[in-house]
Amino acid sequence: MERVEEFVDDRQKSWCIHCTRWLAELDTTEDHVPTKGLLVKPRPHHLPVVTICRDCNNGFSRDEQYAVTVLSCILAGSTEPEKQRNASAARALAKSVALRTMIDRSKQEYQTTGGETRIVWRPDIDRIKRVVLKNARGHAYFEYGEPMMVAPTDVWVQPFENMTETERMEFEHPDDVGDLSVWPEVGSRMMTRIASGLGVEEAGLDMEGDWVIVQEDTYRYSVSQSGGGLRVRSVLWEYLATEVQWED
Ligand SMILES: [Zn+2]
Known part of the structure; x- marks a missing residue:
């Protein structure tokens, strides 16, 4: 190489x-x-x-911590630290309640006409x-x-x-x-x-x-x-x- x-x-x-x-x-x-x-x-x-x-x-x-964490949450469909595949995001969520709350607030669940629950994020x-x-x-x-x-x-x-x-x-x-x-x-x-x-x-x-x-x-x-x-x-x-x- x-x-x-x-x-x-x-x-x-x-x-x-x-x-x-x-x-x-x-x-x-x-x-x-x-x-x-x-x-x-x-x-x-x-x-x-x-x-x-x-x-x-x-x-x-x-900003870097926020970006990494919110992207990880979006991909995991969750703000729970245990569900993150990204280690930095999992650590940040476990450590900071404020960060987790902020990201949680950007998450919206809604029902499709077929009755499915979908999630959208507004980071x-x-x-x-x-x-x-x-x-x-x-x-x-x-x-x-x-x-x-x-x-x-x-x-x-x-x-x-x-x-x-x-x-x-x-x-x-x-x-x-x-x-x-x-x-x-x-x-x-x-x-x-x-x-x-x-x-x-x-x-x-x-x-x-x-x-x-x-x-x-x-x-x-x-x-x-x-x-x-x-x-x-x-x-x-x-x-x-x-x-x-x-x-x-
Ligand atoms: Zn500089």
């Missing part, structure tokens, strides 16, 4: 990719991309790590979007060695079940898959992949078409450049589709 080396311009490692402040003057910490709680143990080795400022790291942690989408954006900034940085210094033009999340077949197709196979007319900067990780052939297997990170599989059935993402913009898509637990778009 060949390890793809990282050749990222060192100057770009100097800013926090979230708040864009100069790291030299700040208390910093190493942060995994994506959010570790979204993965299951054993987690893949060689998870991408970025240095970010401690303020940002602290600021994200509650706090903004909190989930903050986590999606956080990870997208990490993926963009990791793939292109380029911190996205500006706010995105759009952050979108949607369960696959809410998407039509056409929307799903478009999401899975964007038209610019493998578009070699867009040339990334030499030295970026994407360039290294193209130069060494798509489908390159990195230690712990496999490619499937345009998608980087961080952990099978758990987390995958794709980064593409279109025009002057950049788009990061991810799929969480093969349930939630996400997209962050930066226009030029």
Whole structure:
């Protein structure tokens, strides 16, 4: 298994990719991309790590805990800690009554005309979007060695079940898959992949078409450049589709 080396311009490692402040003057910490709680143990080795400022790291942690826990509850159809397949979610629910109550309130049961009981959830989408954006900034940085210094033009999340077949197709196979007319900067990780052939297997990170599989059935993402913009898509637990778009 060949390890793809990282050749990222060192100057770009100097800013926090979230708040864009100069790291030299700040208390910093190493942060995994994506959010570790979204993965299951054993987690893949060689998870991408970025240095970010401690303020940002602290600021994200509650949203990350919420996002992981609410997604776990939705997939389990329950807020009971014992019913969670995700260990971080089970721990968070057992520890925090407030969190469990909050998630419980976003759950609604209703009867179908056939008399079946169904559940719908109204999670706090903004909190989930903050986590999606956080990870997208990490993926963009990791793939292109380029911190996205500006706010995105759009952050979108949607369960696959809410998407039509056409929307799903478009999401899975964007038209610019493998578009070699867009040339990334030499030295970026994407360039290294193209130069060494798509489908390159990195230690712990496999490619499937345009998608980087961080952990099978758990987390995958794709980064593409279109025009002057950049788009990061991810799929969480093969349930939630996400997209962050930066226009030029
Ligand atoms: Zn920061």
